[in-house]
Amino acid sequence: MDRMRALKEMPDRSPRTLFREGSEALVFIPGFFTNDLIARLRSELVWRQNKIRVYGRWYDEPRLTTWYGPEYTYSGIRWPSSPLVAVLEEIAGLLAAETGFPFNSVLGNWYRDGRDSMGWHRDNEPEMDQSLIASVSFGSSRRFLIRERGGERSFEMGLGHGSVLLMQNMQERWEHAVPKTSKPMGERINLTFRRIRVKEELS
Secondary structure (H helix, E strand, O other): HHHHHHOOOOOOOOOOEEOOOOOOOOEOOOOOOOOOHHHHHHHHHOOOOOEEOOEEEEEOOOEEEEEEEEOOEEEOOOEOOOOOOOOHHHHHHHHHHOOOOOOOOOEEEEEEEOOOOOEEOOOOOOEOOOOOOOEEEEEOOEEEEEEEEOOOEEEEEEEEOOEEEEEEEEOEEEEEOOOOOOOOOEEEEEEEEEEEEOOOHOO
């Protein structure tokens, strides 16, 4: 744990509230982590490329993904239950200490270059606790877009190395995306920590 504590940058890492309205909030913490965990995350996590169906045809998802936590299904993609490995437990512990929120799962997205992307979507599955999702970025900075569904408000930001974006109750009225880019771009690994409610909580 001492090794992971050393990743936290002490100066200029104060949370910056980008948006707050009622229970909804978007909070950015730059430089929360300073060490480069790309190699460790690449080697210690089990990555795969899923198939997605678009207008009746199957395509490779434009990124690699991984999942750790209770069983989870989204967009027809099923992930079996898998306990968090050590590096994820350590990161989740630091995030929980910062936020007071009990994360129990993480979806990882590995953007290998600017051609990899994430389309507009919401993380609003019934088993998802939408109170808080923490998005952690390592590697090259990528544009992150968020827009109000049925409204005109939108945000755009660069999620740089070591940054944390906290999305509080932002999954019903808002959707987000990571667009492709033609600019030369190094790899980026993004980890979104969540809390999945198990069957006992949903019944």
